[in-house]
Amino acid sequence: MHQLRDKKQILRRKKIIKNTTIFIVIFLLFTLGIVSWSNDIFYKMGLPIWQSKNFIRKGIDGAGYLVKSKKIVFKENQILKKENEDLRISMLDYQILKKENEDLKELMNRKNISNDFVLANILSKPSQSPYDTIIIDIGDSFDIEVGDIVYANGDIPIGTIEKIESKLSLVSLFTNPGRKTEGIIENINSSVELLGRGGGNFEVSLPVELDIIEGTKILLPSLNPEVLAISVGVISKPNDPIKRIILNSPVNIQNLKWVEVKIN
Numbered sequence: 198m199h200q201l202r203d204k205k206q207i208l209r210r211k212k213i214i215k216n217t218t219i220f221i222v223i224f225l226l227f228t229l230g231i232v233s234w235s236n237d238i239f240y241k242m243g244l245p246i247w248q249s250k251n252f253i254r255k256g257i258d259g260a261g262y263l264v265k266s267k268k269i270v271f272k273e274n275q276i277l278k279k280e281n282e283d284l285r286i287s288m289l290d291y292q293i294l295k296k297e298n299e300d301l302k303e304l305m306n307r308k309n310i311s312n313d314f315v316l317a318n319i320l321s322k323p324s325q326s327p328y329d330t331i332i333i334d335i336g337d338s339f340d341i342e343v344g345d346i347v348y349a350n351g352d353i354p355i356g357t358i359e360k361i362e363s364k365l366s367l368v369s370l371f372t373n374p375g376r377k378t379e380g381i382i383e384n385i386n387s388s389v390e391l392l393g394r395g396g397g398n399f400e401v402s403l404p405v406e407l408d409i410i411e412g413t414k415i416l417l418p419s420l421n422p423e424v425l426a427i428s429v430g431v432i433s434k435p436n437d438p439i440k441r442i443i444l445n446s447p448v449n450i451q452n453l454k455w456v457e458v459k460i461n
Contacts, residue, residue, distance in 0.1 A: 314457045315458045317347075317366075317458055318455060319454060323450055323451070331367075331456070333365060333366050338364070340460050341366065341458050344461070345460060346458075347458050349456055353447050354425055355368075355371060355448065356369050356370035358458065370450065371426075372393045372395060375393060378417075381416045382413065382414075397449065399426045403440060404440075414426070426445065427444060
């Protein structure tokens, strides 16, 4: 057992002496200038180490550049997205203004707006107001009065001013549920009483012998009669002397942006 231990110690000492001797020889060779790193043997020994070092360094630099590039691209992409959204909103605003301008031009061409009319913008429509009413953006600073007729598209009566405040007014439409409006049947000149049903609809009860068909117009009595309603259906029962006529307003209030108030 002691002999095996002695052998290991002897081998360890020999290895240390050998490595020390090699180190001293190499050191003396460099010190005396006998060899240098420029010699082929040492160049070939060091080349793989240098190449590995350069490869690792380039990899690290490349990874850093890639991370940095991704951050820059992401930031630029966010900026482009915001600019694109701003441009889209600007185009929408432009289209809205263009459409309003075209609507006003069409309105002016359809009917000359004289001093007898005041142009108003609709602030709230029947879907946002109680029953069949709208709110417009003109008030008591204009020469309007309760009862003044309100027109759509320049020549279609749709209601009257019901309430006036400082900067806005409430308009009650002729189709307001329960509201009664006098009218004249076109080409017959018979007077009828239209009953508002809401939702842009009217109803009228007439004798069955009175010839009313789909598309018949009911006019608002005036010096220049204007279309108030158009029949869209007839409801009658056998042996009933009275028939019900369903009518619609000529315009869809939901599609309107502007109205005109006729000053009395």
